[in-house]
Amino acid sequence: MRTFSLPDLGEGLDKAEIVTWYVAVGDVVVADQPLVAVETDKAVMEIPAPWSGQVAKLYGEVGAIIDTGSPLVDIGEASGETTFTGIVGSQDDAPAAPAPTPARKPPPGDRTIVQASPAVRALAKRLGVELAGVVATGPGSLVTARDVERAAKPHAAGDHAHSGYEPLRGFRRSMAEHMTRSGAEVVSATLMDEVDVEAWVPGTDATVRLIRALIVACKAEPALNAWLQAGAEGRRVHDHVDLGIAVDTHDGLFVPVIRRVDQLEGSAVRARMDELIAQVKDRSIAPEDLRGATITLSNFGSLGGTHAMLVVVPPQVAILGAGRAKPRVVAVDGEIVIHRILPLSLTVDHRAVVGGEAARFMAAAVADLELAE
Numbered sequence: 001m002r003t004f005s006l007p008d009l010g011e012g013l014d015k016a017e018i019v020t021w022y023v024a025v026g027d028v029v030v031a032d033q034p035l036v037a038v039e040t041d042k043a044v045m046e047i048p049a050p051w052s053g054q055v056a057k058l059y060g061e062v063g064a065i066i067d068t069g070s071p072l073v074d075i076g077e078a079s080g081e082t083t084f085t086g087i088v089g090s091q092d093d094a095p096a097a098p099a100p101t102p103a104r105k106p107p108p109g110d111r112t113i114v115q116a117s118p119a120v121r122a123l124a125k126r127l128g129v130e131l132a133g134v135v136a137t138g139p140g141s142l143v144t145a146r147d148v149e150r151a152a153k154p155h156a157a158g159d160h161a162h163s164g165y166e167p168l169r170g171f172r173r174s175m176a177e178h179m180t181r182s183g184a185e186v187v188s189a190t191l192m193d194e195v196d197v198e199a200w201v202p203g204t205d206a207t208v209r210l211i212r213a214l215i216v217a218c219k220a221e222p223a224l225n226a227w228l229q230a231g232a233e234g235r236r237v238h239d240h241v242d243l244g245i246a247v248d249t250h251d252g253l254f255v256p257v258i259r260r261v262d263q264l265e266g267s268a269v270r271a272r273m274d275e276l277i278a279q280v281k282d283r284s285i286a287p288e289d290l291r292g293a294t295i296t297l298s299n300f301g302s303l304g305g306t307h308a309m310l311v312v313v314p315p316q317v318a319i320l321g322a323g324r325a326k327p328r329v330v331a332v333d334g335e336i337v338i339h340r341i342l343p344l345s346l347t348v349d350h351r352a353v354v355g356g357e358a359a360r361f362m363a364a365a366v367a368d369l370e371l372a373e
Contacts, residue, residue: 001074002076003071004071004075005069005072006047006072008068009038009040013287015066016040018037018063018066019037019121020062022036023036023055024058025056029075030049035049036072037122038066039174040287043286044283054076055075057074062125063169114132115138117284123149128152129148131148135147149250174252175252175253178313179311182313186312187350189348190348191358191359192307196330197342198340199370205266208266210297210369211269214297217364217365218262218361221360223353224318225238225294226238240260240263241261242259242260242292245273245276247276255290256276256279256285256290257289257290258273295320296318297319298321301323305323306326308321309347316349320346321346322344322345344365
């Protein structure tokens, strides 16, 4: 009998939440077969079996939070007339546990033909929804979280209604932890401005223009494209831009990262952004694509709002936000006209960024956004 513990899931990740078990006590598994899907830092990963054998004990129910290095499953030698479940592969014992991988769609070890990610399966279980009866709207007949929620609505007022508090799970828990850390560490300062975008060509991709302006501003004032070391003991100013894009979902806020966005053309920026957003929505995004942003953009105006006191998430020191553009009465060359005005909000960590640096950054972004091209 050997005990397999939760492996190291990556830089700075010391715990994970169990989303879905693919095996049960008594099942016979083979090396590299998916054992369990876990969630950490807003990403779902599958953890494969480190060796072949028979499952003797599971160390946590769905929803349990396990620390790195804590027991996850006991696997002993297979005995009697048992059958292997999931993927058929090598039955040789593996000397070391394979690294966890992003969850696949659908998991190869899954025992149903329904196409759904581990996170969606866990959601369906919590809401009491039978996946086989859900109408799939995702690509390749994939059942999405919204599909499950839609199927659960008729029962929401009855079976699932309750009073009092419920534990924060999964994405909500991760978001709460990040916001708590920010509130405890960051000294926030916010600067607001407005941009006349009447000269924009019809059909302009507002988010791509905002990204271009942010890149221009980072070159003009690099101090905002930086990380501050924990304890404010050091600062790293980056010579490239790994841009975090805030994406709103029903489960909470995700921030996928466009690597080296300053080296991409406009069409490539949009293509990569669409790819990451699609992966966020179907919960297939890799954990590394949710980490390491050097600065963040939030185009919250697509949902509503004018200005905002944004939240800087360490080790970053700045986040730029854009509100909803609206027609406004303005004075141009001494005449009263109606132009589209885009509101901007810039929040910085005042421990690392001084007022002059923030103002120069904002001025550079505004100047670029006012161009007609």
